[in-house]
Amino acid sequence: MTVHTAALRDHACLIVHGPDQPGIVAAVTALVTRNHGNIVTLDQYSDNPEGGAFFQRVVFHRQDLTAAVPEIEADLAGALGPLGLDWRLTDQSVPKRMAILASTSDHCLLELLWRHRRGELPVTVPMVISNHTKTAEDVRSFGIPFFHVPSAGPDKSEAEAKILELVQGNVDFIVLARYMQIISEDFLDAVGVPVINIHHSFLPAFIGAAPYRKAKERGVKLIGATSHYVTKDLDEGPIIEQDVARVDHAHSAADLQARGAYVERAVLSRAVQWHAQDRVIRHGNHTIVFN
Amino acid sequence: MTVHTAALRDHACLIVHGPDQPGIVAAVTALVTRNHGNIVTLDQYSDNPEGGAFFQRVVFHRQDLTAAVPEIEADLAGALGPLGLDWRLTDQSVPKRMAILASTSDHCLLELLWRHRRGELPVTVPMVISNHTKTAEDVRSFGIPFFHVPSAGPDKSEAEAKILELVQGNVDFIVLARYMQIISEDFLDAVGVPVINIHHSFLPAFIGAAPYRKAKERGVKLIGATSHYVTKDLDEGPIIEQDVARVDHAHSAADLQARGAYVERAVLSRAVQWHAQDRVIRHGNHTIVFN
Amino acid sequence: MTVHTAALRDHACLIVHGPDQPGIVAAVTALVTRNHGNIVTLDQYSDNPEGGAFFQRVVFHRQDLTAAVPEIEADLAGALGPLGLDWRLTDQSVPKRMAILASTSDHCLLELLWRHRRGELPVTVPMVISNHTKTAEDVRSFGIPFFHVPSAGPDKSEAEAKILELVQGNVDFIVLARYMQIISEDFLDAVGVPVINIHHSFLPAFIGAAPYRKAKERGVKLIGATSHYVTKDLDEGPIIEQDVARVDHAHSAADLQARGAYVERAVLSRAVQWHAQDRVIRHGNHTIVFN
Amino acid sequence: MTVHTAALRDHACLIVHGPDQPGIVAAVTALVTRNHGNIVTLDQYSDNPEGGAFFQRVVFHRQDLTAAVPEIEADLAGALGPLGLDWRLTDQSVPKRMAILASTSDHCLLELLWRHRRGELPVTVPMVISNHTKTAEDVRSFGIPFFHVPSAGPDKSEAEAKILELVQGNVDFIVLARYMQIISEDFLDAVGVPVINIHHSFLPAFIGAAPYRKAKERGVKLIGATSHYVTKDLDEGPIIEQDVARVDHAHSAADLQARGAYVERAVLSRAVQWHAQDRVIRHGNHTIVFN
Structure with a gap:
C-alpha cells in the first residue's frame, strides 16, 4: 500500500x-521470472472460468x-499478443501527472492537494483549472499552478478548447473535483486520458435538480x-x-450537503489513489479494483 | 432502549x-406532572421553529x-385539541400485535421470530401468513401460528380478502418480510394498520427486474x-x-444477493423494533425516528 | 445541527x-416559557429513573x-438551586474560543482550521501553540496567530507556564491536536478550562510504545x-x-498509522463540534452526548 | 465467493x-499448469520483499x-520442499467437518447452524457439544447431533477428556460459540485441529470481569x-x-451486551466461512486473510 514513489524504484506494474x-x-509469471523480475504482489481475477474475462x-x-x-515489452508482445491479451507496463517510481478541474467548492480540491503534499498520492499536479477564481490563492499556497478558464454562457466549446490546450500532452489523467460543468463527448474524445468524477448519491437515488432537498423530503x-x-x-x-x-x-x-462533502472527499481520494497506483481496470461499464 | 415489556409496567408513551x-x-410536561407522571425520556423535534411541524x-x-x-386522555384532549395537535397515548407494557407476511425467503422472517424469542422486540406474533408452505415448519417450531394463503394467478383479490379476514382486529401492524406480492391500494385502505416493508437498495438505485444483475454490471x-x-x-x-x-x-x-439478505434482516429488525416502541412518527413522506 | 453562529442570534442553550x-x-420548560423563550430542541436523559442522575x-x-x-439566570438560581441541580446558560450566538496545541503532525490541526474556515465549527481560534515550528506557515495562512513554545528537556514546567500565560483568560477550551507532550496535573488544575485530546485506539488496545507495530504483529x-x-x-x-x-x-x-490519521482527524472534529455546541455533559468518568 | 461445495467439484485449493x-x-503456477490445472483465483502476499515471508x-x-x-502432491513435494516452503492441498468440494462448543447463549450457535442450512458455510456439522442442555432442542431441530458434556467443579479434565473422545478423528476444526469454559493447554495439544473463538472487544479494551459494566462507566x-x-x-x-x-x-x-451479541455472531460467521474456505493462513501471532 505504500505510495512513496521513491521507495518504488525499479518496481514495475504489469496489467494483463x-x-x-x-x-x-x-x-x-514465467515471463516475469525469465526477465529477472521478482514478484512483489500479484492479484488475479476471472469473471467466469469458462469463457469469461481475465484480469x-x-x-x-x-x-x-x-x-x-x-x-520486457518485446517479450510481452510476443507472449501475450497471440493469446489476444491486452497488457500495460508502467514504472511505479514515475508518478502520474494529474490535472484537477474545480469550480467554487474546495472540499475535494484541497483534500487532494493536501494528501499529495503528505506523499500519499503517487502523482504530480501540474495544474489546477477552475471556471472560478475563488480557490486560486489556496491552490497556489500548495505551490501548484492555477489557471482560470471561465465558462459562462451556453457555449462551452471555447472553454473546453482552452482546457484541452492546457492539459494535452501534460497530464496522464484528469480529476473533476466538484467541477460543475458538463463535459462534452467531443472533449472526452479529444483529451485521450481518463477522467475521474465524484458525485453525490443516495439510497434510493434522486435524479435531477435539488437532490438534497428531495432526499430530505x-x-x-x-x-x-x-x-x-x-x-x-x-454520471453513468x-x-x-x-x-x-x-x-x-x-x-x-x-x-x-455538508456531511455529503466529507464523504465525497474521502471517496474521491481513494479513487484517485487507486487509479494512480494502477489498481483499477475498466471492463465494460464496471471496474476491477485490486486494492 | 430496554424492550422487555414486563419492565415497562406503568410506563406510558405519549406522541404529540x-x-x-x-x-x-x-x-x-406540565400535563404529565399534574397527572402524577414522572418523565423517563423526552425527545422533541421541530422541523422549522417558524411555522414548522412539531414532534x-x-x-x-x-x-x-x-x-x-x-x-389523562381527557386532559390531553382538553389541553392539546385547541392547539391543533394530534396525540397518541400507549401503554408501553402492552406489546403490539405483529403479523408477518412472507414468501419463500426465510432470512427476514426467522430473524424477526428469533429476536422476538430473545425478548428484544416488544411484540406478540399472532400469525405468520405466507403464499408458500416452505417456511411452515420453521415458523411453528417457534410456537407461532402459520397460515398458508396461496396467491397464484393475476387476480390477487381473493388472497387479499383472506389475509384481511385473518388480520383484521387481530393485529396492530403488518410486516412484509420479503413477501413477493404487490399489495393493492384497496388492501391498504381496508386493513387500517401500518404496513412495513423491506427492499434492497443500491447506490445508484436500479429500478425494475434483476436489480442485482444490473448492480453487478x-x-x-x-x-x-x-x-x-x-x-x-x-416502494416509495x-x-x-x-x-x-x-x-x-x-x-x-x-x-x-446473499450479502444483501444480511443487510435486509438487520434493517428490517431495527425498523420493526423502533415502530413497536413508538419511536417512529410519520410526517408527509418521511419519518421522525427518536432512537 | 446548523453551526453558523449568526443564525443562532437570540438562541440560548441551557444545560441542567x-x-x-x-x-x-x-x-x-415552565421556566423557559415564563421567560418568553420558545423551545427549539430539548434532549433529556436519566441514567436511572430511581435515584439516578438527570441530564x-x-x-x-x-x-x-x-x-x-x-x-433568566436569577430565575434559574431560584428554581433549580433548591432541587440540587447544576445549570449553565450559554448564548449560542457567541462562539467559544478554542486554543489548539500541536506538535509536528498536521492532520488534526489543519482539519480543525479548515472546518473552522468553512463555518462548520462554532468557535474562534485565537491561537495555535506548538512545541515545533513546522506548521507555522500553514497556520498563519488561515489568518490564525501561531506561537512557538519549545518543550525540550525533562522539565516541562517552563513550557507549561508560558502556555498558561498565553491561554488564561483568552480561551474557553483547549484542543490537543496530536500534541506529543504529557500535560501535568498542575497545568490542568491551573488552566481551568476543558482540554480535549485525541489518541489512537485498537481492538484490543495496545498500551505503551510502538502501538502500530504491536497492532501489526x-x-x-x-x-x-x-x-x-x-x-x-x-488517556483515561x-x-x-x-x-x-x-x-x-x-x-x-x-x-x-496513515489510515489512523484520517480516523483521528474525523473523530476529533466531531468531538470539538459537539463540545463547542454544548452537546457534551461530563458525568463521572463518562459523557452524555446529545447529538 | 460462492461456497456451495457442489459447484466446487474438481477445484483444489493450494496454500504455499x-x-x-x-x-x-x-x-x-508452472506446477499447476503442468498438472493440467486451470487457475481460478490466485492471491499472493509477501510481508517483506527482502527476506520476508511469502504466502x-x-x-x-x-x-x-x-x-x-x-x-500433484508428489510434484509439490519435489518442487517446493527444496525451497523450504510449506504447502497444503485441499479438495474444495469436500466440506470441512466443524464441531461447535456452546454454553447457554444461542446467538452465535444458531447463526452458524442457520448459515450452514442456507448453504453459505462449506462445512458439515457432525456435532454440537454444550456444558448445558438449554440449546439441545434448537440444535436437534436443525438435524444436528447434540451432546451434553457437563463441566461443573474446578477440575475440567474429565469434561475435556469426554470432548476429546467425541471430536478426535471426527472433526477438522472446532468453534467456540460463546463456550464459557477455559480451554486447557493440554486439550489444545491433544486435539490437534484449529480452534476458533469469539470474544467481545472494546476501544479501549477492558480486561477482567464485567467488561460491559466497565465499558458503560x-x-x-x-x-x-x-x-x-x-x-x-x-484470548491473545x-x-x-x-x-x-x-x-x-x-x-x-x-x-x-445485546448489541454486542449481533456483532459477535456476524464476526464469528465470517471467520468460520473464511477458515472453512482455506482463506486464512496463520503466521506468528497474526493471520493473512485472502478474502
Missing part, C-alpha cells in the same frame, strides 16, 4: 486483461528496470458519494469507489 | 404531533397507569436495504431505516 | 444536570436574549481513534467520540 | 507458505481431481467483537476478523 484461458497466470495485476522488482523495459437515513470514470453517459460511467454516511431527521438539507 | 408554536413542550415523544412512569388512562461497491412504510406508491413510502454492506468485483450477482 | 426527581422537565439540554429562542440573561483488522477530555489519568478521561477504519494484513505499520 | 525468494509464484493461495480447476491428487461509543484462533495465551491468539457497532450513553450495560 483479456479472454480467460488456461495457463495465463503461469505464462505471465491480472503484477508488481515486480527488476534491477535497472528502466534499461530493461524495451526488452423522503427522509433518507444515509447519504453517499460515488466516484466513477466519465463516459458520454453523464464505471464506478471506482462508493461510501455513505449516516444522517437523521434532525439534519437539514444543508446539513446533508 | 402538529403545528409548532411557543409553549408546547411546557404544556405537555414530541415522552415516556413517563405513572403508578396505576391503567386506571388513570381515561383521565455497473460494478457497485455497496449494496443496501431500505425499510419503509407501504403506501400506494410502491416513508423511510424508517437504511443500511449498506461493502462488496467488490469478485462478488457474483448471487453473492450480492 | 443533577439528581433525578419527578417534575424537573416540567419545571425547566437536560434545551435550546430556546428568546428575543433580546442578551438583555434578558440576568433575569497481532494482525488487527480495525484501527481506531478516541477523543476524550483530559484528566490526571493519562471521559470519552466523547470514537470511530474505526478497516485494515488488513497487506497494510504495513506505516499504512496503519 | 514460507521464506520469500524470487520465482516462487512462477514455480507454483500464496491458488484455487485451480483440474478434471478428475481426486485421481490426480497423489501425483467509561462511556464507550463503540463495542466490538474479535474472532481469533485459540492459543495457550487466552491470531485475529481472524473484527467488527464494531455504535452505541451511546442511552444504552444500558445490558443493551451493550
Whole structure:
C-alpha cells in the first residue's frame, strides 16, 4: 500500500486483461521470472472460468528496470499478443501527472492537494483549472499552478478548447473535483486520458435538480458519494469507489450537503489513489479494483 | 432502549404531533406532572421553529397507569385539541400485535421470530401468513401460528380478502418480510394498520427486474436495504431505516444477493423494533425516528 | 445541527444536570416559557429513573436574549438551586474560543482550521501553540496567530507556564491536536478550562510504545481513534467520540498509522463540534452526548 | 465467493507458505499448469520483499481431481520442499467437518447452524457439544447431533477428556460459540485441529470481569467483537476478523451486551466461512486473510 514513489524504484506494474484461458497466470509469471523480475504482489481475477474475462495485476522488482523495459515489452508482445491479451507496463517510481478541474467548492480540491503534499498520492499536479477564481490563492499556497478558464454562457466549446490546450500532452489523467460543468463527448474524445468524477448519491437515488432537498423530503437515513470514470453517459460511467454516511431527521438539507462533502472527499481520494497506483481496470461499464 | 415489556409496567408513551408554536413542550410536561407522571425520556423535534411541524415523544412512569388512562386522555384532549395537535397515548407494557407476511425467503422472517424469542422486540406474533408452505415448519417450531394463503394467478383479490379476514382486529401492524406480492391500494385502505416493508437498495438505485444483475454490471461497491412504510406508491413510502454492506468485483450477482439478505434482516429488525416502541412518527413522506 | 453562529442570534442553550426527581422537565420548560423563550430542541436523559442522575439540554429562542440573561439566570438560581441541580446558560450566538496545541503532525490541526474556515465549527481560534515550528506557515495562512513554545528537556514546567500565560483568560477550551507532550496535573488544575485530546485506539488496545507495530504483529483488522477530555489519568478521561477504519494484513505499520490519521482527524472534529455546541455533559468518568 | 461445495467439484485449493525468494509464484503456477490445472483465483502476499515471508493461495480447476491428487502432491513435494516452503492441498468440494462448543447463549450457535442450512458455510456439522442442555432442542431441530458434556467443579479434565473422545478423528476444526469454559493447554495439544473463538472487544479494551459494566462507566461509543484462533495465551491468539457497532450513553450495560451479541455472531460467521474456505493462513501471532 505504500505510495512513496521513491521507495518504488525499479518496481514495475504489469496489467494483463483479456479472454480467460488456461495457463495465463503461469505464462505471465514465467515471463516475469525469465526477465529477472521478482514478484512483489500479484492479484488475479476471472469473471467466469469458462469463457469469461481475465484480469491480472503484477508488481515486480527488476534491477535497472528502466534499461530493461524495451526488452520486457518485446517479450510481452510476443507472449501475450497471440493469446489476444491486452497488457500495460508502467514504472511505479514515475508518478502520474494529474490535472484537477474545480469550480467554487474546495472540499475535494484541497483534500487532494493536501494528501499529495503528505506523499500519499503517487502523482504530480501540474495544474489546477477552475471556471472560478475563488480557490486560486489556496491552490497556489500548495505551490501548484492555477489557471482560470471561465465558462459562462451556453457555449462551452471555447472553454473546453482552452482546457484541452492546457492539459494535452501534460497530464496522464484528469480529476473533476466538484467541477460543475458538463463535459462534452467531443472533449472526452479529444483529451485521450481518463477522467475521474465524484458525485453525490443516495439510497434510493434522486435524479435531477435539488437532490438534497428531495432526499430530505423522503427522509433518507444515509447519504453517499460515488466516484466513477466519465463516459458520454453523464454520471453513468464505471464506478471506482462508493461510501455513505449516516444522517437523521434532525439534519437539514444543508446539513446533508455538508456531511455529503466529507464523504465525497474521502471517496474521491481513494479513487484517485487507486487509479494512480494502477489498481483499477475498466471492463465494460464496471471496474476491477485490486486494492 | 430496554424492550422487555414486563419492565415497562406503568410506563406510558405519549406522541404529540402538529403545528409548532411557543409553549408546547411546557404544556405537555406540565400535563404529565399534574397527572402524577414522572418523565423517563423526552425527545422533541421541530422541523422549522417558524411555522414548522412539531414532534414530541415522552415516556413517563405513572403508578396505576391503567386506571388513570381515561383521565389523562381527557386532559390531553382538553389541553392539546385547541392547539391543533394530534396525540397518541400507549401503554408501553402492552406489546403490539405483529403479523408477518412472507414468501419463500426465510432470512427476514426467522430473524424477526428469533429476536422476538430473545425478548428484544416488544411484540406478540399472532400469525405468520405466507403464499408458500416452505417456511411452515420453521415458523411453528417457534410456537407461532402459520397460515398458508396461496396467491397464484393475476387476480390477487381473493388472497387479499383472506389475509384481511385473518388480520383484521387481530393485529396492530403488518410486516412484509420479503413477501413477493404487490399489495393493492384497496388492501391498504381496508386493513387500517401500518404496513412495513423491506427492499434492497443500491447506490445508484436500479429500478425494475434483476436489480442485482444490473448492480453487478455497473460494478457497485455497496449494496443496501431500505425499510419503509407501504403506501400506494410502491416502494416509495416513508423511510424508517437504511443500511449498506461493502462488496467488490469478485462478488457474483448471487453473492450480492446473499450479502444483501444480511443487510435486509438487520434493517428490517431495527425498523420493526423502533415502530413497536413508538419511536417512529410519520410526517408527509418521511419519518421522525427518536432512537 | 446548523453551526453558523449568526443564525443562532437570540438562541440560548441551557444545560441542567443533577439528581433525578419527578417534575424537573416540567419545571425547566415552565421556566423557559415564563421567560418568553420558545423551545427549539430539548434532549433529556436519566441514567436511572430511581435515584439516578438527570441530564437536560434545551435550546430556546428568546428575543433580546442578551438583555434578558440576568433575569433568566436569577430565575434559574431560584428554581433549580433548591432541587440540587447544576445549570449553565450559554448564548449560542457567541462562539467559544478554542486554543489548539500541536506538535509536528498536521492532520488534526489543519482539519480543525479548515472546518473552522468553512463555518462548520462554532468557535474562534485565537491561537495555535506548538512545541515545533513546522506548521507555522500553514497556520498563519488561515489568518490564525501561531506561537512557538519549545518543550525540550525533562522539565516541562517552563513550557507549561508560558502556555498558561498565553491561554488564561483568552480561551474557553483547549484542543490537543496530536500534541506529543504529557500535560501535568498542575497545568490542568491551573488552566481551568476543558482540554480535549485525541489518541489512537485498537481492538484490543495496545498500551505503551510502538502501538502500530504491536497492532501489526497481532494482525488487527480495525484501527481506531478516541477523543476524550483530559484528566490526571493519562488517556483515561471521559470519552466523547470514537470511530474505526478497516485494515488488513497487506497494510504495513506505516499504512496503519496513515489510515489512523484520517480516523483521528474525523473523530476529533466531531468531538470539538459537539463540545463547542454544548452537546457534551461530563458525568463521572463518562459523557452524555446529545447529538 | 460462492461456497456451495457442489459447484466446487474438481477445484483444489493450494496454500504455499514460507521464506520469500524470487520465482516462487512462477514455480507454483508452472506446477499447476503442468498438472493440467486451470487457475481460478490466485492471491499472493509477501510481508517483506527482502527476506520476508511469502504466502500464496491458488484455487485451480483440474478434471478428475481426486485421481490426480497423489501425483500433484508428489510434484509439490519435489518442487517446493527444496525451497523450504510449506504447502497444503485441499479438495474444495469436500466440506470441512466443524464441531461447535456452546454454553447457554444461542446467538452465535444458531447463526452458524442457520448459515450452514442456507448453504453459505462449506462445512458439515457432525456435532454440537454444550456444558448445558438449554440449546439441545434448537440444535436437534436443525438435524444436528447434540451432546451434553457437563463441566461443573474446578477440575475440567474429565469434561475435556469426554470432548476429546467425541471430536478426535471426527472433526477438522472446532468453534467456540460463546463456550464459557477455559480451554486447557493440554486439550489444545491433544486435539490437534484449529480452534476458533469469539470474544467481545472494546476501544479501549477492558480486561477482567464485567467488561460491559466497565465499558458503560467509561462511556464507550463503540463495542466490538474479535474472532481469533485459540492459543495457550487466552484470548491473545491470531485475529481472524473484527467488527464494531455504535452505541451511546442511552444504552444500558445490558443493551451493550445485546448489541454486542449481533456483532459477535456476524464476526464469528465470517471467520468460520473464511477458515472453512482455506482463506486464512496463520503466521506468528497474526493471520493473512485472502478474502
